[in-house]
Amino acid sequence: MKEEIIIAGFGGQGVLSMGKILAYSGVMQGQEVTWMPSYGPEMRGGTANVTVVLSDNRISSPILHAFDTAIILNQQSMDKFEPLVKPGGLLLYDPNGITRHPERDDINIYKIEAAEEAAQLKSAKTFNMIVLGAFLKVKPVVEMENVLKGLKKSLPERHHHLIPMNEKAIQRGGEIVKEVTLVKA
Amino acid sequence: MAEITEDIKVAENIVHKKSSVLTDKVMHYCPGCSHGVVHKLLAEVIEEMGIQDKTIGVAPVGCSVFIYNYLAIDWQEAAHGRAPALGTAISRLRPDRYVVTYQGDGDLAAIGTAETIHACNRGENMVMIFINNGIYGMTGGQMAPTTLEGMKASTCPFGRDPKTDGNPLKITEIVAQLPGTNFVTRQAVHTAAAVRRTKKAIRKAFEKQKDKTGTSFVEVVSTCNSGWKMNPVDSNNWMEENMFPFYPLGDIKDV
Amino acid sequence: MKGNEAIAEAAIRCGADGYFGYPITPQSEVMEKLMELQPWNSTGMVVLQAESETASINMLYGGAGCGKRVMTSSSSPGISLMQEGLSYMAGAELPCLVVNVVRGGPGLGTIQPSQSDYFQSVKGGGHGDYKLIVLAPASVQEMADFVELGFDLAFKYRNPAMILSDGMIGQMMEKVELKPQQKRWTDEEVAQMHPWATTGKPESRDYNIITSVELDSEAHEKFNHRLQVKYRELEEKEVRFETTDVDDADYLIVAYGSSARISAAAIEILREKGIKVGLLRPITLYPFPTKEIQRLGAKMKGILSVEMSSGQMVEDVRLAVEGKVKVEHFGRYGGVVHSPDEVAEALEQKLIGG
Numbered sequence: 144m145k146e147e148i149i150i151a152g153f154g155g156q157g158v159l160s161m162g163k164i165l166a167y168s169g170v171m172q173g174q175e176v177t178w179m180p181s182y183g184p185e186m187r188g189g190t191a192n193v194t195v196v197l198s199d200n201r202i203s204s205p206i207l208h209a210f211d212t213a214i215i216l217n218q219q220s221m222d223k224f225e226p227l228v229k230p231g232g233l234l235l236y237d238p239n240g241i242t243r244h245p246e247r248d249d250i251n252i253y254k255i256e257a258a259e260e261a262a263q264l265k266s267a268k269t270f271n272m273i274v275l276g277a278f279l280k281v282k283p284v285v286e287m288e289n290v291l292k293g294l295k296k297s298l299p300e301r302h303h304h305l306i307p308m309n310e311k312a313i314q315r316g317g318e319i320v321k322e323v324t325l326v327k328a
Numbered sequence: 329m330a331e332i333t334e335d336i337k338v339a340e341n342i343v344h345k346k347s348s349v350l351t352d353k354v355m356h357y358c359p360g361c362s363h364g365v366v367h368k369l370l371a372e373v374i375e376e377m378g379i380q381d382k383t384i385g386v387a388p389v390g391c392s393v394f395i396y397n398y399l400a401i402d403w404q405e406a407a408h409g410r411a412p413a414l415g416t417a418i419s420r421l422r423p424d425r426y427v428v429t430y431q432g433d434g435d436l437a438a439i440g441t442a443e444t445i446h447a448c449n450r451g452e453n454m455v456m457i458f459i460n461n462g463i464y465g466m467t468g469g470q471m472a473p474t475t476l477e478g479m480k481a482s483t484c485p486f487g488r489d490p491k492t493d494g495n496p497l498k499i500t501e502i503v504a505q506l507p508g509t510n511f512v513t514r515q516a517v518h519t520a521a522a523v524r525r526t527k528k529a530i531r532k533a534f535e536k537q538k539d540k541t542g543t544s545f546v547e548v549v550s551t552c553n554s555g556w557k558m559n560p561v562d563s564n565n566w567m568e569e570n571m572f573p574f575y576p577l578g579d580i581k582d583v
Numbered sequence: 584m585k586g587n588e589a590i591a592e593a594a595i596r597c598g599a600d601g602y603f604g605y606p607i608t609p610q611s612e613v614m615e616k617l618m619e620l621q622p623w624n625s626t627g628m629v630v631l632q633a634e635s636e637t638a639s640i641n642m643l644y645g646g647a648g649c650g651k652r653v654m655t656s657s658s659s660p661g662i663s664l665m666q667e668g669l670s671y672m673a674g675a676e677l678p679c680l681v682v683n684v685v686r687g688g689p690g691l692g693t694i695q696p697s698q699s700d701y702f703q704s705v706k707g708g709g710h711g712d713y714k715l716i717v718l719a720p721a722s723v724q725e726m727a728d729f730v731e732l733g734f735d736l737a738f739k740y741r742n743p744a745m746i747l748s749d750g751m752i753g754q755m756m757e758k759v760e761l762k763p764q765q766k767r768w769t770d771e772e773v774a775q776m777h778p779w780a781t782t783g784k785p786e787s788r789d790y791n792i793i794t795s796v797e798l799d800s801e802a803h804e805k806f807n808h809r810l811q812v813k814y815r816e817l818e819e820k821e822v823r824f825e826t827t828d829v830d831d832a833d834y835l836i837v838a839y840g841s842s843a844r845i846s847a848a849a850i851e852i853l854r855e856k857g858i859k860v861g862l863l864r865p866i867t868l869y870p871f872p873t874k875e876i877q878r879l880g881a882k883m884k885g886i887l888s889v890e891m892s893s894g895q896m897v898e899d900v901r902l903a904v905e906g907k908v909k910v911e912h913f914g915r916y917g918g919v920v921h922s923p924d925e926v927a928e929a930l931e932q933k934l935i936g937g
Contacts, residue, residue, distance in 0.1 A: 161915065163756065166756055170758055175757075175758065176756075176757065176758060177755055177756065177757050178755065178756035178757070179751065179754070179755045179756075180754055181693070181754075182608075182750070182754050187937060195742040202845035203759075203844055203845075203849065203851065203921075203923075204750070204844050204845040204848035204849075204923050205755050205757075205841075205844060206751065206841070206844075206845055206920050206923075207848075207923070208922035208923070208924055208925075208926075247843060332782075349833075352656060355687075373621070380784060381783045381784055381785050382783045383783065384649070384781050384783060387794075393796060396792045396794065400789075400790045401783075401784055401790055401791045402781035402782065402783055402784050402790050402791045402792075403781065403790070403791070403794075404644070404645060404648040404781055404792075404794075404880075405675070405793060405794035405795065405796060406641065406644070406645075406791065406792040407644075407667055407668060407671045408639070410637070410641035410644070410668070411640040412635075413633070413641035413642045413644075413645065414641055414642070414644055414645030414648070416631070416633075416642055416645065417601060417631075417641075417642035417643070417644075417645035417646035417647060417649075417651075418639075418645045418646070418648070418649055418848070420601065420629045420631065421600055421601055421629060421645075421646050421649050421651045421653070422649055422770070422783075424770070425782075425783050427890065440637060442634050442636070442637075442638065443637075443638050443641070445634075445635035446633075446638065451887075458933065502806070525591060562821070
């Protein structure tokens with residue numbers, strides 16, 4: 144098994160921490176992992192992305208120009224990464240704020256209304272966990288018990304009381320993710 | 329004659345002897361230079377306090393670069409201006425030791441200003457000895473940060489003009505403002521009385537280190553008769569008339 | 584754990600005595616992690632944020648002069664500022680560890696990864712005839728492992744050692760196995776193991792002087808000879824490298840650090856196409872695996888030196904094969920990281936044609 148994933152969105156959406164939890168989950172499952180962030184001078188705002196590779200074997204390059212999965216959370220990232228999904232790969236996106244929806248017909252496209260759901264749960268911070276739940280539903284690359292272990296590992300102890308809420312968000316994401324069927328013009 | 333000389337070499341006749349911390353190496357300093365006197369005082373203080381085995385010195389770049397040839401303590405030779413950085417690490421990694429840095433004005437107040445200010449501001453536990461003769465001696469008499477207004481040097485041959493050359497820097501007064509210093513004083517070694525006062529100041533600076541309460545800073549206003557192009561006596565007179573009004577002697581801070 | 588954090592954890596665990604540094608992207612996590620872990624409470628390790636990189640490297644001089652295991656970390660512009668101090672430390676034969684998480688230059692440049700400090704690191708970035716021992720980690724695990732290795736080599740040869748990493752390895756997270764906590768040397772052990780150190784002069788020995796100045800040219804030439812003997816010994820005994828897929832290879836990629844990782848993926852792409860390519864990854868950049876490149880190079884149709892620079896290490900690869908094999912360079916630079924596809928394409932174009 145080898146899964147090469149790009150997660151991309153705005154800074155502050157929890158892109159990096161979502162990747163981190165996924166990476167830690169892989170470690171808990173005994174996989175080889177790399178987590179390679181884009182990093183910039185700004186602490187908030189701007190675009191942020193992270194490449195996560197999960198594999199049963201030693202990982203060569205942590206830098207990639209084609210991905211098995213792209214998780215896309217803003218328009219700039221859609222423009223940049225939609226073309227880089229491997230044929231037959233997965234594109235998962237939140238339609239909130241997206242003005243140009245994905246157009247490729249050689250990949251599998253799913254959408255997750257995570258921003259809206261997080262607003263309904265009155266907990267904006269669960270946004271990235273809803274997205275993660277959606278991804279794991281479509282591609283169960285790590286088992287849920289390892290995801291919970293990874294969550295625990297990547298959260299500082301003082302935030303451990305938030306784990307049940309995050310767990311619920313992951314579950315919710317799995318429930319509401321939808322496959323998108325392109326209607327050919 | 330020889331026999332008579334040997335006869336009088338008995339303990340009860342000794343009124344003064346060379347410090348055991350001084351080596352037998354002949355000093356390279358010009359006649360009349362203040363470095364030799366300050367070296368001697370430093371050696372005497374280390375001997376009298378019995379801390380030869382507990383003192384680590386940091387030598388500068390400048391005329392006193394070879395101070396390590398003259399005092400028999402462990403020494404590190406620093407890059408130009410960086411003695412306080414070395415001293416910082418030594419005192420932090422060997423808090424059981426006395427650390428003494430020895431620097432001239434170019435070293436301490438020009439190229440090494442940042443290291444001086446920050447070591448003193450952090451209050452690193454060390455004695456800093458600062459020889460201020462208002463000129464670069466080793467490189468041949470160029471302008472120093474402490475060169476007085478109107479004073480001639482090879483890089484201000486018509487006298488220092490603050491409009492173009494900047495102003496003389498009172499680094500010791502700046503250092504005294506910093507919370508990290510526990511003792512800041514300015515002395516000289518041009519008379520016997522001044523030599524005694526300077527020795528007392530160096531001793532006090534070392535005693536202060538026992539409590540680990542910060543940096544102890546001793547400036548010695550000095551002559552450089554070669555650089556100033558005067559004989560030693562004229563240099564001393566010139567120093568009294570010109571240096572002391574701008575760099576007044578005495579304790580600036582003692583907490 | 585991030586590469587930069589691995590450096591901090593490994594430093595504490597291998598029993599380092601002091602870290603002196605100044606913040607600069609992309610490596611500030613090293614000091615941040617150390618400050619968070621508060622090793623002064625556990626092992627007694629000193630951690631100090633200095634006023635500049637200049638001060639940091641001179642603090643290393645002071646600490647190393649006392650026989651202590653001291654280190655700093657920085658990124659390219661900060662490392663440039665340290666060159667004076669590194670030359671002095673090489674001249675005073677002082678051991679220390681410097682971590683350079685390289686970013687693109689020249690000047691303030693960019694904060695993105697680069698490998699353009701190769702010349703500065705392996706050719707001696709400061710003044711005078713000296714060398715640094717240079718280790719090039721290609722994974723977060725090696726970031727951790729090379730801290731101890733770097734200290735060991737630095738003390739064995741009484742010479743500064745450098746971990747030459749880059750923003751990619753520094754910022755990347757991977758699995759790491761950390762070694763158990765080792766004890767720091769006691770002051771008594773230091774005095775015994777390193778009789779040259781300034782530890783305070785006891786009755787039993789003459790006083791020690793740590794210095795790099797010698798005004799007598801003849802004596803200074805003799806000292807320089809001694810340094811050169813040391814460097815020849817390093818070249819004889821301490822060369823480290825790793826080879827992959829070289830046995831049946833027609834072409835060889837030479838790459839270190841993150842470029843070696845990217846090149847490994849490029850080799851997978853090329854082999855799928857039936858082009859047999861192997862990888863030689865120098866682990867020590869100084870001493871450089873000259874002999875091995877020469878030996879392997881003799882069997883190859885061509886060599887591609889891949890590095891995130893305009894072509895620095897490629898000069899040493901060319902020197903190694905003495906013109907007997909075609910050697911080309913490929914690399915994106917100025918903060919741009921090449922992809923496996925780009926490396927694969929470059930090899931085909933530059934060595935095979937078309």
